[in-house]
Amino acid sequence: MSKKILVWFRNDLRLHDNEMLVEAIAKSDSILPVYILDPRSFGETKYGTLKTGNIRAQFILESVLGLRNALKQIGGNLLIAEGNPEDIIPQLVQEYEITEVYHHREVAREETHVSTLVENALWKLRVNLKHFIGHTLYNKEDLPFPIKDIPDAFNQFKKKIERDSIIKPCFAAPDRINVAEVIDWGTLSSLEDLNLLLHQKDQRADFEFIGGEAEGLAHLQKVILAMQQAATTKNLILASKLSAWLAIGSLSPRKVYWEIKKMEGVPNTKAMFNHILLGLLWRDYFRFMFKKYGNTFFSPDGFGSQGLVDTANEQENLHKWKTAQTGFAVVDAVMTELNQTGFISNIARQTAALYLINNLEVSWVLGAAYFEEKLIDYNPASNWGNWANVAGVGNDQKSKSVFDLDKNIKNLDPKGNYALTWAS
Numbered sequence: 001m002s003k004k005i006l007v008w009f010r011n012d013l014r015l016h017d018n019e020m021l022v023e024a025i026a027k028s029d030s031i032l033p034v035y036i037l038d039p040r041s042f043g044e045t046k047y048g049t050l051k052t053g054n055i056r057a058q059f060i061l062e063s064v065l066g067l068r069n070a071l072k073q074i075g076g077n078l079l080i081a082e083g084n085p086e087d088i089i090p091q092l093v094q095e096y097e098i099t100e101v102y103h104h105r106e107v108a109r110e111e112t113h114v115s116t117l118v119e120n121a122l123w124k125l126r127v128n129l130k131h132f133i134g135h136t137l138y139n140k141e142d143l144p145f146p147i148k149d150i151p152d153a154f155n156q157f158k159k160k161i162e163r164d165s166i167i168k169p170c171f172a173a174p175d176r177i178n179v180a181e182v183i184d185w186g187t188l189s190s191l192e193d194l195n196l197l198l199h200q201k202d203q204r205a206d207f208e209f210i211g212g213e214a215e216g217l218a219h220l221q222k223v224i225l226a227m228q229q230a231a232t233t234k235n236l237i238l239a240s241k242l243s244a245w246l247a248i249g250s251l252s253p254r255k256v257y258w259e260i261k262k263m264e265g266v267p268n269t270k271a272m273f274n275h276i277l278l279g280l281l282w283r284d285y286f287r288f289m290f291k292k293y294g295n296t297f298f299s300p301d302g303f304g305s306q307g308l309v310d311t312a313n314e315q316e317n318l319h320k321w322k323t324a325q326t327g328f329a330v331v332d333a334v335m336t337e338l339n340q341t342g343f344i345s346n347i348a349r350q351t352a353a354l355y356l357i358n359n360l361e362v363s364w365v366l367g368a369a370y371f372e373e374k375l376i377d378y379n380p381a382s383n384w385g386n387w388a389n390v391a392g393v394g395n396d397q398k399s400k401s402v403f404d405l406d407k408n409i410k411n412l413d414p415k416g417n418y419a420l421t422w423a424s
Contacts, residue, residue: 002029004096004180008089008103008118009035009078010111010249011379012134013067014213017170017252020102020132030178032096033071034089035064037082038114042194047369054196055342056376059211063248064188066212076177080186086117093127096180104249105131107290108380109298136284137253138165140291147291152395157285170254202340204421209244209343209376216245220259223276227260227269240276241343243377246283253280279346286385289395297384300365302393310361317360321352322370324424330409331355333422340422342376347412353390354405364391 005028007021013035015021024031042052052060068078081088089101101122106112119129133140140147144164151157191198201208223240245251260276263269289297296302310317320326324335334348344352349371356367368387372378388394390403413419 003099004028004030004032006032006034006089006092006096006098006101008085008101009033009067010104010106011247012104012249013063014216014250014252015067015070015074015173016213016217017134017255018173019134019171020104021174022171023132024102025174025177028099030180031076032079032092032098032180032182033067033076034079034081034092035067036085036088037064037080037189038085039082040084040110040114042196045369045372047366049369049373051372052378053342053373054191054199055374056378057191057194057196058199059209059244059342059376060248061188061191062211062215063213063245063250064211066214066250068185068188070213071177071179074174074176076179077182077185079182080188082189084117085114086121089118090121090125093122093125096182098127101127101129102132103129104134106135107287108384109295111380134252135249136287137167137257137280138284139168140288142166142168143288147288150288150292152289154282154285154396157288158281161281161284167254167257170252170258199342204337205341207241207341207343209241211244211248211250213245213250216242216251217255219245220251220256224259224263227263227272228266230268230272240272240279242276243279244343247377247379247382253283256280283379283382286381289385290381293395296395297381297388298365300363300393302388302391303395304393306357306364306391306393308361309363314362314366318356318362318366318370321356321360321362321367326355326360328355328359329416329419329423330413332424333413333419336422336424338371338374342374345412347408349386350390350403351405351408351412353387354403354408357391358405364388364393 005024007024012018012020042057045051064080071078092098093101106115122129138161142165144160151160220242223242242251242256246253256276257280260273263273300306321335324332324339326332331352334344334352338344353367356362357364364387368384371383375383385394389396
C-alpha cells in the first residue's frame, strides 16, 4: 500500500523553509495538502468583537490562494474545505486512505484546542498527528534553557539566546511534489460568504498589503533594496511591514533573518538590521511565554492587576476609542489609521493602548480583543502579550515603568503631521 500523508496548512502558508512539507514529501509516495477555513475563526468573541475583521480576512484568503498557486506550479494543488478541522480531517483520512497527518504546532488556547480535537479524532482511527515547529526564529530545542526556565524579562531572554543559541538555515522549497488523486479540490469562500464586506483602500495609506508567499518574498526584497538605498543616502527606513506575512506564515522568520543578514557588512544598515531582528526576537519571546504560561495572558489580571477600571463609563469610553472620537488628536489618528488600513506602527499601538488603559480606564482585554479583529498582522501571542505588558499585568514586571504616553506621542508625531493626515 502506498503511503499518503495529509499536510494540514494553518498559519504556515508557504513552500520555503517548511520542514513539515519537506518531510511529508520525503516520507510518502504522495501527499494531500489541505487548508480548512474554520468558521470559528470568523465568529464573534465574548467581547462583542469579531475574531477576524474584513481586512485580515481578505489577506488570509489571498494567502490561501497564493499557496494553491505555488503548489500548482510544482505539480500539486491545495484541497480547500470549510468547516471544523476535527470533522473534516478524519473524513479525508478515511476517504484517501491517509497513513499520517502533519501540522504545525500552535501555542494559544483556541488554536491548540482545535489541534487536540483533531488529534483525539485521529486517535480513534489509529492515525498519528505529527507536530512540527516552524513559527519562530529559534527552535525550541535549540534554546539554552527549557521552556519552564525561560527568563521572564525580555532583555535577559534576548541576551542569553543571542549568546548561546544558533539560528538554523532554511529548508529549501520543494521543486516537485506528488499529490493524491482528487476529483474536487474545492473552492475558497469569498468575503461575502463570510458575511464581511470588501474594504475600500484609504487614499492616505502609503502601503497596500497583498497576501501570499510570492508577495511576502517580493516585499522582503523591497525592504532589502530600501536598506541598500538607505546605506547610500544615510536615510534610515525603520518600518519594514513584514509582520502580516510573518503572522500568516507566508514568510518564515528564518528566511527574513538570513536575507537581511546578507546586508550585515554594508555601511549604515546595522540599525535597520537590528530593528528587524528585534521584532523577530519579540515574536519568539511572546510565543515561548505562551508556551511557558499557557493562557494567563488572556486573563484581565494576568500576572498582576491593571488598576482602575471605570466600569460605569467603560462601554462609552471604549466606543469613543474604537471610533476615533476621544477628542485626543493623536490617539484618534492612530485609531483611524487602524480602522482604515489594518496596520499601525508598534509605537502607535502602544500609544492607543496606554490611552485606553490609563486615560479612559477601560479594561485592557477589550482593547486587545478589538486589535484582534482589526490588525492585519494579528497573532495571539504578540497581541495579547504586548497588551498585557502595557497594562502592567505581563510576566515581565520590569517593563511596567517603560511606557510613557507623552514620550510616545513625541516620537510618533513630533511635528503634528501624523494627526493631521489621519484626522477622522
